[in-house]
Amino acid sequence: MMVDFTHMSTIDTSALREAVMRIHPLNDEEMSDFLAVWTPVPAKRKEILTQAGSTETNLYFIQKGVQRLYYLDNEGREATLMFSYAPSFGGVIDSYFTQQPSRYYYETLTASAMLRMSAQDIDRLLSKYPAIEKMIRIGMSGIVSGLMERMVEIQAYSSEEKFRALLRRSPHILQIVPHKYLANYLGMDATNFSKLLNRVRI
Amino acid sequence: MKNQALIQWIEPLEEVVEAHLLKATSVYQNLSEEALSAKPDHDGWSAAQCIYHLNTYSDFYLPRAQKALSRVTPRHDNREFRSGFLGKLLKNTIKPENKLKLKALKAHRPAADVIGATTVAQFIEHQEQWLRLISEVESVNQLDARVESSISFLIRFKLGDVFAFMKAHDARHLQQADRVLATLPEKV
Missing domain, CATH: 1.10.10 (Arc Repressor Mutant, subunit A)
Structure with a gap:
């Protein structure tokens, strides 16, 4: 039986590569290992990608469309915490890195094209390449910084x-x-x- | 295994809902109150009134379609959907290609003082609910559930027909709304 590699060539990782390089440059080996683990996820409008109570299995890179991360409780209280759109990362990041159940939902608000990377893959890459660990640390700091800025907006x-x-x-x-x-x-x-x-x- | 025969019926309708949502988010929700409530002539409807009229039908059919859907038993064959006689007739009467002017039933006529922003927001909410119902259809794998009609308690439509005539009706009056908006001077 022939092995079908065609799906690999159709994944466009150029925007992902650029996004990574903007955070922290990786060398060729690190970059090619990093880019190799992403798979495409097409999603329609209003698809729930992660349910509250389940553990986030993916980190997403957005190529098209808008998604939101939100909180919803039994009393119907809803809080939209973040939007994600191209070219940036998305998903329930805390649940993804801690592998604890998510308190939040992650859903698409428009038809979307995304790439995703599993928690096992990132774990393996983080232990293998210090540069990838550093890139993720800087990326996470950017997220924290954005959240703090938003807290200022909310409170002041x-x-x-x-x-x-x-x-x-x-x-x-x-x-x-x-x-x-x-x-x-x-x-x-x-x-x-x-x-x-x-x-x-x- | 997906039922292709059923998908052929439901997918074009899903595309219509998506197109209407794109239009509502990119255009209607960003229009001023003045533009949304401008009337083409003395007794014609404003864009907001056209959309309000559509909302009255979604208000009626969404909960009933949901109820019908929650009662059916999932099917496991690949049977295609067959339109009922009245459902098909209704769809062909109200589709936009039929230029015959129809008079709206009293219960579905919009008030004179419809609020544009609220009306558009409700339309968007409804369309998202239609999408949810469409995605539920896949798991029960049939569109034959009987839905109570707005015409008479003696008449019930098949769910597949309700989807079809509701989306044809939406298209009809959004086209009407667009014609009204097209006559407005710039910067209203």
Whole structure:
């Protein structure tokens, strides 16, 4: 029987390579081992990729589409914590690295194209290559830094400032994501959000 | 094993929902209240009213389709979906290609003071729920569940027909909304 390698050549890892190089440069061997473990995941709109209570098995690299990480409890309280979009990483990162059950859901908000890497693969690469471990450490610091910045916005900013900060970071998000998710991310109700939208637009 | 015959029925409908969601997120939800509530003429509907009219139907059929779906027994064959007589007739009457002007039933006529932003948000919510139902169809592998109709308690439609005429109806009135929006001057 012939071995079919065709699926390997169709994976476009160029954006992933660039994203990694921006975080911390890897040499050829490290990079080719790192890129070799990713597999493509196409997903439709509103597919739940990780359920709360289950353990995150994948780190995602987003090639197309928008996803969100959110909290939802029995009382119907919902908190959108983060959006992910190309070209960046996504998934329930804490659950992925600790291999403890996730408290959060991770879902697509639009049709998406992603690559994914299993927790076993990253474990093996981290123990084998110090440079990959360093790259991940720097990448994680970037995530922590983004979260801290967001905590400042949540605690200190007015609604309008939060709204403007979101548009500064992601200018096209208003046309891509249903506004209810953006309103939830900013911690305001839909009516308030549309009032701000009308005010800021003019 | 996937049932190709069933997928052939449901996939084009899923694509319609996706297209409507793309349009609602990229265009409708970003329009001003003024644009959404502008009327083409004295008794024509505004874009917001067109969408509101669609919402009244989703409000009716979504919970009933959900109920019908939760009651069926999953099937394991590869049988294709066969449209019922009335379901097919309804779909052919309301599809956008049929230019005949139809009068909306009283219960589904929009009020004069519809709020555009809320209406669009609700439309988006509904479409996401339709997508969820479509994904549930795959696990029961059939579209024959009987759904209570908005016409009479004596009439029930097959779920596959409900999907089809609802999406044809959505397309019809979104096209109407687009025609209204196209007549507006820039920067409304």
